[in-house]
Amino acid sequence: MCFLMQAAPSDHVICARWVVPVMPEGSVLDYHSVVVREGRIDAILPTRELGEAHQNLPKVELPNHLVTAGLINTHGHAAMTLLRGYADDLPLMDWLNNHIWPVEDRFVDEAFVFDGTSLAVAEMIASGTTCAADTYFFPDAVSQAMTENGFRGQVCIPVVQFPNAWAESEEQHLEKGLAFHDSVRDSSLITTALAPHAPYTVSDNGFSQVVKYSAELQIPIHLHLHETKGEVEAAVDDDGQRPFERMQRLGLLSSRLQTVHMTELTEGEIHTLADKGAHVAHCPESNMKLASGICPVHSLLEHGVNVALGTDGAASNNDLDLLGEARTAAFLTKVATGDATSVSAARALSMATINGARLLGLDDEIGSLEKGKSADIIAVDFTDIAFQPMHNPLSQLIYAANGTQVSYTWIAGRCVYQDGRNTSLDVSALKTRVESWQKKIQSKL
Amino acid sequence: MCFLMQAAPSDHVICARWVVPVMPEGSVLDYHSVVVREGRIDAILPTRELGEAHQNLPKVELPNHLVTAGLINTHGHAAMTLLRGYADDLPLMDWLNNHIWPVEDRFVDEAFVFDGTSLAVAEMIASGTTCAADTYFFPDAVSQAMTENGFRGQVCIPVVQFPNAWAESEEQHLEKGLAFHDSVRDSSLITTALAPHAPYTVSDNGFSQVVKYSAELQIPIHLHLHETKGEVEAAVDDDGQRPFERMQRLGLLSSRLQTVHMTELTEGEIHTLADKGAHVAHCPESNMKLASGICPVHSLLEHGVNVALGTDGAASNNDLDLLGEARTAAFLTKVATGDATSVSAARALSMATINGARLLGLDDEIGSLEKGKSADIIAVDFTDIAFQPMHNPLSQLIYAANGTQVSYTWIAGRCVYQDGRNTSLDVSALKTRVESWQKKIQSKL
Numbered sequence: 003m004c005f006l007m008q009a010a011p012s013d014h015v016i017c018a019r020w021v022v023p024v025m026p027e028g029s030v031l032d033y034h035s036v037v038v039r040e041g042r043i044d045a046i047l048p049t050r051e052l053g054e055a056h057q058n059l060p061k062v063e064l065p066n067h068l069v070t071a072g073l074i075n076t077h078g079h080a081a082m083t084l085l086r087g088y089a090d091d092l093p094l095m096d097w098l099n100n101h102i103w104p105v106e107d108r109f110v111d112e113a114f115v116f117d118g119t120s121l122a123v124a125e126m127i128a129s130g131t132t133c134a135a136d137t138y139f140f141p142d143a144v145s146q147a148m149t150e151n152g153f154r155g156q157v158c159i160p161v162v163q164f165p166n167a168w169a170e171s172e173e174q175h176l177e178k179g180l181a182f183h184d185s186v187r188d189s190s191l192i193t194t195a196l197a198p199h200a201p202y203t204v205s206d207n208g209f210s211q212v213v214k215y216s217a218e219l220q221i222p223i224h225l226h227l228h229e230t231k232g233e234v235e236a237a238v239d240d241d242g243q244r245p246f247e248r249m250q251r252l253g254l255l256s257s258r259l260q261t262v263h264m265t266e267l268t269e270g271e272i273h274t275l276a277d278k279g280a281h282v283a284h285c286p287e288s289n290m291k292l293a294s295g296i297c298p299v300h301s302l303l304e305h306g307v308n309v310a311l312g313t314d315g316a317a318s319n320n321d322l323d324l325l326g327e328a329r330t331a332a333f334l335t336k337v338a339t340g341d342a343t344s345v346s347a348a349r350a351l352s353m354a355t356i357n358g359a360r361l362l363g364l365d366d367e368i369g370s371l372e373k374g375k376s377a378d379i380i381a382v383d384f385t386d387i388a389f390q391p392m393h394n395p396l397s398q399l400i401y402a403a404n405g406t407q408v409s410y411t412w413i414a415g416r417c418v419y420q421d422g423r424n425t426s427l428d429v430s431a432l433k434t435r436v437e438s439w440q441k442k443i444q445s446k447l
Numbered sequence: 448m449c450f451l452m453q454a455a456p457s458d459h460v461i462c463a464r465w466v467v468p469v470m471p472e473g474s475v476l477d478y479h480s481v482v483v484r485e486g487r488i489d490a491i492l493p494t495r496e497l498g499e500a501h502q503n504l505p506k507v508e509l510p511n512h513l514v515t516a517g518l519i520n521t522h523g524h525a526a527m528t529l530l531r532g533y534a535d536d537l538p539l540m541d542w543l544n545n546h547i548w549p550v551e552d553r554f555v556d557e558a559f560v561f562d563g564t565s566l567a568v569a570e571m572i573a574s575g576t577t578c579a580a581d582t583y584f585f586p587d588a589v590s591q592a593m594t595e596n597g598f599r600g601q602v603c604i605p606v607v608q609f610p611n612a613w614a615e616s617e618e619q620h621l622e623k624g625l626a627f628h629d630s631v632r633d634s635s636l637i638t639t640a641l642a643p644h645a646p647y648t649v650s651d652n653g654f655s656q657v658v659k660y661s662a663e664l665q666i667p668i669h670l671h672l673h674e675t676k677g678e679v680e681a682a683v684d685d686d687g688q689r690p691f692e693r694m695q696r697l698g699l700l701s702s703r704l705q706t707v708h709m710t711e712l713t714e715g716e717i718h719t720l721a722d723k724g725a726h727v728a729h730c731p732e733s734n735m736k737l738a739s740g741i742c743p744v745h746s747l748l749e750h751g752v753n754v755a756l757g758t759d760g761a762a763s764n765n766d767l768d769l770l771g772e773a774r775t776a777a778f779l780t781k782v783a784t785g786d787a788t789s790v791s792a793a794r795a796l797s798m799a800t801i802n803g804a805r806l807l808g809l810d811d812e813i814g815s816l817e818k819g820k821s822a823d824i825i826a827v828d829f830t831d832i833a834f835q836p837m838h839n840p841l842s843q844l845i846y847a848a849n850g851t852q853v854s855y856t857w858i859a860g861r862c863v864y865q866d867g868r869n870t871s872l873d874v875s876a877l878k879t880r881v882e883s884w885q886k887k888i889q890s891k892l
Binding site: 094326406436 | 530784832839877
């Protein structure tokens, strides 16, 4: 039907009403084009300056669209999309202990993870996300679902003390995880990280092993940390130290550390994060819905800590729309600090793109539209009357748009979404599989 | 093109996968139909029980859709949609004094208000809102834009001390406003209210006049109150009393009072609101974006105060999507109270519908799907993969959907939106007028 739907990336020119390159922050280029060759950004120039060199390249004309870098979702559990709406309006520990974990115990296997991840990938691609960090059991299945659909991901190796369908012990998680790491070493789309679940589910020895392998393999550590006040207080009651302190003692703090949530932080901890160059994956909607707390984003950014965005799993969100998450991040920080100038639209977009790339250690490759970077690109359609008038395209993108307005998604130059249609996967077949999971889950409970 | 597009309401049957009648709260009816006759709800029954009496009625088949009551937006300034994105990331008083008010001074006239309101109405209809309370200058133009587009509204009569394009003094606002009130007395779609802008812009005498006319005409009072801590502190510094106290002294507190924002409230004030039966229009996204503060929704609801939802103007939101607002209201209250069970999905839907009807004094007519009520109905399309699996339709509606998924809107039985298309107004002509305003505003500043 269209030259863009072929499996391989095609050279082409995207001619847009507005191009927002992300770097420099706040820049909006009128009537610009992005030239894509061999899956990479070859040039960004005013459309009227397209010359002979571009004559034979197919053009994608986007007269009412804003084109920017693909969004980067730095924290999620894609397979849990199968539990979207399954248990809502509950506090974190009740939700986990009495609803999510029991159903996971009963149903999680390789097929569950493959189908759930495929569902999440389909939704993320359709809403402009081109890369996601994912933590779940059966990372091979996560990786397969991402790769088959042309999606980019950091697939984490989960490490937890409790036995589950994938592994019995911390040792076995690591063993299987390292084998998985080896199996994707040559992938152009998949990177890996070690993901000890949280301080309350991993032993000191488990963390030490994680630190050792992270250094050896030079891969990141991805960790739920200080998600709630209760978690911090329970740890202090238990062994007299805050989880952050314990993580520091065990050697986790470095620029390879990706901390997730961080709603409870002292001034000293923020300084330490900045000193060590550790990153924060902020998940505002999950934190709000589970009443976990509010991450001090403004203070973190002021201290120079890199803060990116994550949706968390769809079971605690309940969507994977990163544009919506960026809006919520801006709004939540403004009201939490009482400062309406905090986290501007431009800053929120940076958090959803280049900051995510930095967190993943991929900022040479993705996160902004710059010559030489991978052509991970999205187009947002501003035709609808809900986007009129157009006083400020960047404001419109963050404060008025959501994932539904994304009309094109390219990953490494390959078109994976076009005009409301996923072009890299069979949505109808996927829906049938998802319905079958729904029936299974509901009939057994 | 379709029987639904005729100007008059048509008798028909809406056959839905799910019907959420709003009352009783939390109820979800599988495979039910809504029978509409002469613009009113005639019956709600299982689709398989449709009988001979319904045989000749046209059917609207909605096999993947949730059908519920039209949403009610209890606070906005529709004309300001022309300033969407015009001045963002600024605190309330800077935003008003240095950006919004100057541009309003320069441009607001009858045509601005008519076009801006038409734009807002188009967006609200498309995102499932069927009724809105609106406060702006030139209420005749607001009313005309609503009526022409088949939209239901409470059109407020603005009262402020400062002269503007519509009126010179508080007296003149009231005089013109009362004439406007008389002119729409027979309208089936428009009701009126008196809207003294805020304690800091209306004199004691102005408020006394408002109270007098409200009692005489038995119409509500719509008032911005305690929007920010700064507003309350400035009033205390100025005359030693909190604005709420002054409003109480001036006799505004009654079940006809619609207070807007209310981010700063003492326990005593909450008790008084409950005792007097006054209502609160909660505008979470505007309050977050302008860093105004957080309305204590949980406590208000616990004390029996009726809390409804408003988007506020698009210049401080920046959309008019009430489903999104309901989600934000749930999330914000959960995180503000630390209680994830607070404002459930079902409660958030009540706030967006029946509570809005109560605030407007229209709960005998709209706000839920009940026999005899006006057929103000919306359908939300859950076909998309982002709504799979469907463990809980009500969760999906509030936590995963937004206005974009609304596929049908009926007001008083008349179809005003169908499959992505406004059927009661010429969107293309409207866009041309909006673009012309955009150019004017940008060229003059």
